[in-house]
Amino acid sequence: MNSNKSTALRIENLSVVYNPGADEKLAVDSLSLAIEQGEFFALLGPNGAGKTSVISSIAGLLNVERGSIEVFDSETATKSAKALIGLVPQEPVHHGFFTVNQVLKFQSGYHGLWRNQERINYLLENLQLVKEKNKKVGQLSGGMKRRLGIAKALVHSPKVLLLDEPSAGVDIELRASLWEFMKKLNKEGMTILLTTHYLEEAQRLCNRIAIMNEGRLISVDATQELLLMMTERQISILLRSGFAWDISLMEAKPPGVVSLRKEGSSIELSMSGRCNLRDLLENLSLKIEDVVDIQMKEGPLEHAFLKIVEKDRADSVKKQLR
């Protein structure tokens, strides 16, 4: 992480309780998290984990009663913090009375920007909404409404963008163009916090990933580290032709190797944890000159996610039984 970067979002001991009293539900439990400026950060979790409650608290939709949230050192829900945040909500909003352009003009005006047509046009172009500019929102398809929601969140050029499952129910083409645009914004310095159930998107886009379960933060790690530690990597070692390697000569699987098999002239193995290539070749009784090619493929984030959540559930059950 670049040490010159400042903290974009700082969440300290955040708890969100719905229906306080006898029937209360703890949606977020003492969550603390810091997201640096310019990060593309994923907040993942099963349904009901508390992701939307966290996002809503940051955006000022929910009043923060326990704990604190700071956006670039401004307390959340203050005017200065609101100016720094753009939210794409989980459900697209309707605005049936007005046209796309009017909605974006209003949103600009709400942020004190009287003349903002240049920015609006830029967003309409990048989100492929130019043809829909003068259409009433009620006439738009679900995907178009989603794009409008994103344009609305970006119209005042926020420094932090909160994306609450923005690609749910969106077709593949739009999803691809949407993520290209998000990557561009992130490269330009925008901090992005994403919640999604499409884990491959989080794996591809995000530098760091946090996982929540039952309101608690159960894991925060760099994406690569998470994949390295929590998934099995598929490694394929292509041997030079004519080189005879016999799996039956292996007394035991080398450390870290979960499965091992020979397929024609290549060795296919899956590994967990860190991999030192030299040690691996040595353990497999291979010399570098025997190897033509090595291919490595990270395990999917889905595996890490399931492992972490299942472990947390098992720990919770154990705690309850104690």
Add this chain to the structure above:
Amino acid sequence: MQTQLKSSFVSFLTLTEKEVLRFLVVWSQTLISPLINSSLYIVVFGVSLSALLPAQNGFSYLEFLIPGLIAMSALNNSMQNSSSSIIISKFHNDLQDLKMIPLGPAWIAMAYATAGWIRGLACAMLVLFMGQFFLFFRTGHLLGLSHPLAFVIFLSLGCVIFASLGTIAGFRAASFDQINAISQFIVLPLIYLGGVFYSLNVLHPFWQSVAQFNPMVYMINGIRWSILGVSDISIVRCMGLTVGFSVFTFFLAWRAVKTGNYFRF
């Protein structure tokens, strides 16, 4: 500080513009429908039954009725403007936008009050023109404004009070039914019993005393006084209480915006 004020003012103007455009987009429901409603009262009571109804405070029933209908239309539509806009926004799930913008609750309450005031004035003017048309058609003369400045003040304060009541109802209500109930069971009876159709002098003394507790009485009397120059109650008292109500309801509207429910029901 100056930049922040300018930004808030732009934001306030935008919300007001949006609220005004909203009722203009559906003008047949928001402007023409109340005009037809008032016209029917004029035709039925002011024209057809006028000969059977006694003169009130020295004016023909039609002349007496027109200021009352102006007040009723203005007040009712000011309230409808904010309450229906807020409840529809909740239904569309875009009211939450207001929770995320850097605009304070006082500005938001003021924007709803301003938009309600504009619709209230527009409805009042339409009813005034329609009333003048029927009056001229029937008597050959028009109603003048006895106190034009007072007319603007009473009408404006009345609209602000009712627009603020609409804001309170909109933010507190959790369904269309609740909004309708507030309008049908509380506000409309108070307006109807506030002297739109009759002078308080025709009531039994007991009911005259009861009517003093109806805040609408003071606004309707104030508007009637500013047109006809006659009032059932001291005009200073009418003005004082109307100003007081406007401050009080605006305060409650500010509280409702600050603590109310912005989410879809």
